[in-house]
Each structure stands twice: as structure tokens, then as C-alpha cells.
Amino acid sequence: MNQSEVEFFDALAPQWDANEINSTPERVQSILSKLPLSEGQNILDLGTGTGILIPYLSEIVGPKGRVVGIDLSEGMLSRARKKYGHLGNVELLKLDFEEELLPGKFDVVMLFCVYPHLHRPSETLDWLFKMNIAEDGCAVVAFSSDEKFINNIHHERKSESDHLPPASILAEQIASWGYNTKVLAETSNEYIVIIRRNS
Numbered sequence: 001m002n003q004s005e006v007e008f009f010d011a012l013a014p015q016w017d018a019n020e021i022n023s024t025p026e027r028v029q030s031i032l033s034k035l036p037l038s039e040g041q042n043i044l045d046l047g048t049g050t051g052i053l054i055p056y057l058s059e060i061v062g063p064k065g066r067v068v069g070i071d072l073s074e075g076m077l078s079r080a081r082k083k084y085g086h087l088g089n090v091e092l093l094k095l096d097f098e099e100e101l102l103p104g105k106f107d108v109v110m111l112f113c114v115y116p117h118l119h120r121p122s123e124t125l126d127w128l129f130k131m132n133i134a135e136d137g138c139a140v141v142a143f144s145s146d147e148k149f150i151n152n153i154h155h156e157r158k159s160e161s162d163h164l165p166p167a168s169i170l171a172e173q174i175a176s177w178g179y180n181t182k183v184l185a186e187t188s189n190e191y192i193v194i195i196r197r198n199s
Contacts (some may be wrong), residue, residue: 012144012176014092016174021188022179024144026191027144027192028056028144029056030190031112031142031190031192032057032060034184034190034192035139035142035184035194037108037163038060039060039061039062039065039105040061040062040064040065040109040110041060041064041065041107042065042067042068042104042107043057043065043067043068043107043108044068044070044104044109044172045069045070046070046097046100046109046111046114047068047071047097047112047114048070048071048077048084049071049113050076050080050082051078051079051080051084052112052113053069053159054067054069054084054087054090054092055084055087058084060133062089063089064090066090066162067087067089067094068091068092068093068102068103068104069090069093070092070093070105071092071095072094072095072096074091076147077092077094097128098120098123099130100120102132105132105134106133106134107134107138108139109132109133110139110142111140111141111142113144116164117148121174122177125177126177135197137196138194138196139194139195140194140195141192142190142192142193143190143191144189144191145163145188145191146186146187146188147164147166147167147191165186167183167192168183168185168186169192171183174193179195180196180197180198180199181193181194181196
């Protein structure tokens with residue numbers, strides 16, 4: 001993420017939660033219920049923002065598990081820390097996950113409402129699977145809307161590669177990079193693609 005993008009999210013941080021209309025508790029819980037999440041897991045939430053997923057993930061993994069939220073926007077992280085800094089199984093870190101080494105191995109890596117912001121998605125996934133995803137772990141690309149809604153938000157971007165394809169097309173694209181992919185949801189309210197190593 002470049003400096004202008006960081007400044008953009010820093011500026012939005014104070015109003016982010018009030019303006020986030022799609023990530024309702026019902027939609028978030030529905031998405032998470034479809035994922036291979038369980039007590040005791042280590043979960044990495046990339047681009048955690050103000051921590052939309054944090055309380056749900058914290059509850060799922062319980063005291064024996066761990067949730068690490070990563071973001072490059074200090075404005076977003078400060079909001080997340082105010083809300084969830086008291087949770088004992090949660091750690092929030094300021095880090096550029098496409099440029100810097102992340103700590104630890106994780107059972108699940110969440111990319112919730114993040115994928116269009118990746119500058120090098122193929123390389124980033126390769127690095128995550130090499131360095132941070134446990135042998136039988138997975139990465140998840142998810143949104144609480146469909147690609148049309150997401151692309152409408154990002155309509156000012158000029159490059160077609162910055163736009164989000166339908167979940168089935170994204171799954172095919174990522175599979176062409178050498179991964180095992182599966183679409184878990186492709187509706188107006190849910191977009192979920194799970195990514196694993198090829199066996």
C-alpha cells in the first residue's frame with residue numbers, strides 16, 4: 001500500500017464504522033459460519049481495518065486460540081484498539097503485509113474486503129503460503145456483498161486488474177497459479193473463495 005492509500009484510510013477511519021452498511025453482524029456471522037474456523041486456531045486478519053471481524057474471530061478461537069489483525073493505517077488500527085484492545089487473545093499490528101515479514105504460522109488467513117487492494121495478488125499469496133499459512137491451512141477471500149457493489153466503490157480505478165471478478169472467475173484465476181480453490185458463496189450478500197495448497 002502506498003502512502004496516498006494509507007492517508008486515504010487514515011482520513012476515513014473516524015467515520016468508517018458508521019458508513020459500513022454491508023458488514024452487519026448477521027452477514028459477518030453467516031460468512032464466518034461457512035469457513036473452517038474452530039476453537040484453538042491461530043487466525044490472521046489481513047487489512048483488519050477497524051476490526052470488523054475481530055470480536056467474532058476472538059470468540060470462535062477462544063482463549064486457547066490467537067487472532068492477529070494487520071493493517072497499515074494507524075487511523076484504522078487506533079479505532080480497532082479502542083474497541084478490542086482488551087481482548088486477551090487478540091494482537092493488532094501496524095504492518096505492510098505485501099512488503100514486510102509477518103509473525104507466525106496461521107490456520108486461516110482472512111482477506112476480508114481486502115483483495116482489490118493487493119498490488120501483487122499472486123506473489124502475495126505465494127509468500128503467505130510459504131511463510132505464514134500452516135501446512136493444512138487456508139486463505140479466504142471474502143466480502144459481505146457481490147463484486148458489482150465492490151467495483152462500484154472502486155470505479156475510479158483505471159486498471160481492469162484492480163477490479164474484482166465474480167467469485168467463480170477469481171477462483172479459476174487463483175487455481176491457475178497452482179492452488180486448490182473452492183467457491184463457498186456467490187450471492188448479492190456473500191462472496192467467499194477458499195484457497196488451499198494443491199495436494
